[in-house]
Amino acid sequence: MATQKYTIKGKTGDWELVIGLETHVEVHSNSKLFSGASADYNPSVPANTQASFVDAAMPGMLPALNRECVDQAIRFGLAINAEISRKSIFARKQYFYPDLPQGYQISQPPGKPPVVGRGWLEITDDNGAPKKILIERAHLEQDAGKNKHDMHPSKSFVDLNRSGVALLEIVTFLDTKNPDENSYITSPDEAEKYLRAVQETVRALGVSNANMEEGSMRADVNVSVRKAGEKEFRTRTETKNMVSFKFIKNAIEFEARRQIEIYESGGTVSQDTMRYDQNSGKTSVQRSKEDALDYRYFPDPDLLPLVITDEQIERIRASLPEMPGARRARYTADFGLSEYDAARLTESVETSGFFEEAIDGKKERAKPVANWMLSELSAHPEFEMKPGDLRELVDMISVGDISGKIAKDIFIKMLDGEPGAPREIAERHNLKQNNDTGAIAAAVDAVLAANAAQVAEYKSGKTGMLGFFVGQVMKQTGGTANPAAVNEILKEKLN
Ligand code: ADP
Ligand code: MG
Numbered sequence: 001m002a003t004q005k006y007t008i009k010g011k012t013g014d015w016e017l018v019i020g021l022e023t024h025v026e027v028h029s030n031s032k033l034f035s036g037a038s039a040d041y042n043p044s045v046p047a048n049t050q051a052s053f054v055d056a057a058m059p060g061m062l063p064a065l066n067r068e069c070v071d072q073a074i075r076f077g078l079a080i081n082a083e084i085s086r087k088s089i090f091a092r093k094q095y096f097y098p099d100l101p102q103g104y105q106i107s108q109p110p111g112k113p114p115v116v117g118r119g120w121l122e123i124t125d126d127n128g129a130p131k132k133i134l135i136e137r138a139h140l141e142q143d144a145g146k147n148k149h150d151m152h153p154s155k156s157f158v159d160l161n162r163s164g165v166a167l168l169e170i171v172t173f174l175d176t177k178n179p180d181e182n183s184y185i186t187s188p189d190e191a192e193k194y195l196r197a198v199q200e201t202v203r204a205l206g207v208s209n210a211n212m213e214e215g216s217m218r219a220d221v222n223v224s225v226r227k228a229g230e231k232e233f234r235t236r237t238e239t240k241n242m243v244s245f246k247f248i249k250n251a252i253e254f255e256a257r258r259q260i261e262i263y264e265s266g267g268t269v270s271q272d273t274m275r276y277d278q279n280s281g282k283t284s285v286q287r288s289k290e291d292a293l294d295y296r297y298f299p300d301p302d303l304l305p306l307v308i309t310d311e312q313i314e315r316i317r318a319s320l321p322e323m324p325g326a327r328r329a330r331y332t333a334d335f336g337l338s339e340y341d342a343a344r345l346t347e348s349v350e351t352s353g354f355f356e357e358a359i360d361g362k363k364e365r366a367k368p369v370a371n372w373m374l375s376e377l378s379a380h381p382e383f384e385m386k387p388g389d390l391r392e393l394v395d396m397i398s399v400g401d402i403s404g405k406i407a408k409d410i411f412i413k414m415l416d417g418e419p420g421a422p423r424e425i426a427e428r429h430n431l432k433q434n435n436d437t438g439a440i441a442a443a444v445d446a447v448l449a450a451n452a453a454q455v456a457e458y459k460s461g462k463t464g465m466l467g468f469f470v471g472q473v474m475k476q477t478g479g480t481a482n483p484a485a486v487n488e489i490l491k492e493k494l495n
Helices: 067-079 188-205 245-264 310-318 324-335 338-347 349-359 363-379 388-399 404-415 423-427 437-450 454-458 462-476 483-494
Strands: 005-010 013-026 091-094 104-107 120-126 128-144 146-148 158-159 167-173 217-227 238-242 272-277 281-287
Touching: 005 245, 005 338, 013 188, 013 245, 067 128, 067 167, 067 188, 067 310, 067 454, 091 146, 120 188, 120 217, 128 188, 167 188, 188 217, 188 324, 217 245, 238 245, 245 272, 245 281, 324 338, 324 363, 324 404, 338 363, 349 363, 349 388, 363 388, 388 404, 388 423, 437 462, 437 483, 454 462, 454 483, 462 483
Parallel strands: 238 272
Antiparallel strands: 005 013, 013 167, 013 217, 091 104, 120 128, 128 167, 146 158, 217 238, 272 281
C-alpha cells in the first residue's frame, strides 16, 4: 500500500500539519485535590453545595493533598510507560478570573519535573500503521469553578462545585531538537485517534470517565503548518477548551488553512490563543498568547514537595489492569482474531470480560464466540445472555451435536424468553443434529429418486445443482441432518 501523507494543498504547494494536544481529564476520586469536598462534579447538583472553605479560598484555609489523586496520576503514568518523578512540586499560577477565588491555580509548573514525565500512547496513522505519539508530561492541577451568565438578565453568578477538583493535564511532546514526524500528531484523524486512546486508557484504569459531552475531558489544540519537507517548525496557535472530537478535527483543519492563507499572502502567523465558533466552524484570534512568565509561578508555600516512593509505585504497578492495546494485541496473536474483531471486543471492559468468560481459556472457542458476540448478540443488546450459555452453544456446534442453523433456532427461543440452558432447550424440542450416516443416506436416496430430471441435469455437468439437493435433503430431515455429511454423501451418490 502506498503511504500517503496528510497535507493541505495551497497556492504555493503542499503544507504539512504539526499538532500538539494538551488534554485535561477530571480525576476520579472521592474528594478534591486539596479539599475534602466531594469531587463528584455534576451539573445537576445544586450550585455551591460541594464547595468547602478551601475551595472558596477563605482566608487562612490550608490545602491538604489528596493522595488518591496522586495514585491516579501514577496509574496513568505507568500505563503510558512514563517516568514517575520521585519528587515534584506544586506552584501557584496567578491569574484573575471570577471563577478562581484564590486568584491562582495550584498546578505543577513548566520547566520543573511533573509527577508524570515522558511516555507514549500508540495509535494507527492515516495509513493504518502503528505510530507512537510521545507524551511530554502529565501533571496534576486544580480545576476552576464555573461562571453562570444565564441565570439573571444583569447579574452573573459563580458555582464553586467544580473548583478544586483534580485535573490531570496530559501534554504531547514535540521534540524540536530532534524532530521525528513519526512521534507527533500530523493530521486531524490522528488527533482524534490519540484523544480516543487517552480516553480509553484513563477509562480502563478508572482514572477518569473522560466524557467530552460532560466536560470531564477537554483539549487545548496547538496547530502550526510548514511547507512539505521543511525542517524547522513554525509558530503555532492554541485553541482552548475543546469538548467534541468533531469540532477538534474541524478546528484543526480550519486553523491550518487560515495559517496557510496568511503565509501565502506574505504575512506571518502570531502566537495567539484562538476561539472556535461551533456554528460557523471558524477559528478567530481571541488574545495574544501569554507565556509562563505572565503567570508569575512560584512554589506554593502551603504545600510540601510531592514525594513518591518506589513502594508506592510498585504497589500501583501490581494493581494495573491489562490495557486495551495490550489486550487487542493478545486477541490477534493468541486467538487469531482480526484487528477489527479484536478492536470491537475490547471496546469496553464488560465486552472483553464476557468474551474471556465465554471462551474460558480455550483458543478454539475464540473465533465462534467472537462471531456470535459481534453478530447475534450485538444485534440484540437488550438480551443478557450468560457467557456460559454462549460457550455451551458454541461447543454443541463444534462437536456436531447441533448445526449452526439449529443453534440459531435455540438462540431465538432464548431471546423469546424460554428458560433453560441451550442443551436443555435442544433436548426439550428434540433439536439434535442427525449424524446417523445410514439415515442421511436413506434421505439422500429418496431425494434423488424423486428428482430424476435434476439428477440428469447435474450429471450433464450442472454441478451447481448440488445446493438444490442439499436443500431438499435438509427439508426431508426437518433441518436436522449434519450438513457436512449430507454434502459428502450426495457427492458420493451423484458421481
Ligand atoms: P505552553 O507552555 O505555551 O503551553 P508547550 O511547550 O507546553 O507550550 O506546548 C504546548 C503544546 O503545543 C505541546 O503539545 C507541544 O507539543 C505543542 N507545540 C509546541 N510547539 C508547536 C508547534 N510549533 N506546532 C504545533 N504544536 C506545537
Ligand atoms: Mg501548556
